[in-house]
């Protein structure tokens with residue numbers, strides 16, 4: 001197979017010549033993908049996957065074009081719902097059916113790409129709107145899913161198509177499962193449990209690193225580190241309170257905000273921060 005680039009209608013096309021392949025396959029990837037969509041019956045398993053891919057790519061494009069925060073949030077909600085259902089039908093039905101034909105290497109990569117996307121989806125689900133990295137996180141998810149789609153459409157699906165199975169019956173199974181998932185919700189996944197277990201922290205590696213300053217820096221800036229350490233303690237305790245995991249000294253769950261603030265201040269004092277005592 002020989003790859004060259006050509007330009008048509010202002011778009012960059014990836015030209016793929018299949019030696020000995022029929023004429024309609026001796027075309028660029030974008031054009032052959034378009035032809036593929038036209039030639040496949042509606043309920044063909046591959047046609048259904050391509051349709052899903054187009055729908056999420058359109059959402060990603062709309063996300064990039066809009067400046068409205070509420071529209072972006074709306075797009076995030078729709079895209080996460082679409083991606084979760086799409087991932088389940090691929091993992092439960094399509095991937096197992098084509099795995100052997102496509103080969104372990106490509107399928108393992110696809111599995112790992114699903115795993116990475118699922119972690120980002122879980123963080124977007126769990127951390128919610130208060131996360132200041134939310135928009136950046138969704139953009140990274142969109143980039144990673146676009147890459148995954150490109151690999152699926154360019155490598156996985158053409159190989160899967162060589163398989164001699166009833167793709168329309170597979171497609172019908174996928175549609176039934178899709179209906180079920182939309183009505184009942186997707187099953188819980190390990191990535192959501194993992195993010196939940198980590199406390200749903202919005203910390204990025206950079207934020208985590210800044211709270212883990214080297215010892216030398218700590219000793220030379222003892223005053224400022226004492227106060228930032230205090231702030232971090234207060235922040236940590238209030239976050240636990242918000243999540244409903246904060247417990248008092250006696251082990252009881254703290255429900256009142258006043259009690260949570262008192263615990264936060266006392267923890268901050270214990271960490272060395274100079275916090276004036278409440279006037280009586």
Ligand SMILES: [Fe+2]
Pocket residue numbers: 049053086090149152
């Ligand atoms: Fe896909």
Ligand SMILES: [Fe+2]
Pocket residue numbers: 087090110114148152
């Ligand atoms: Fe996929």
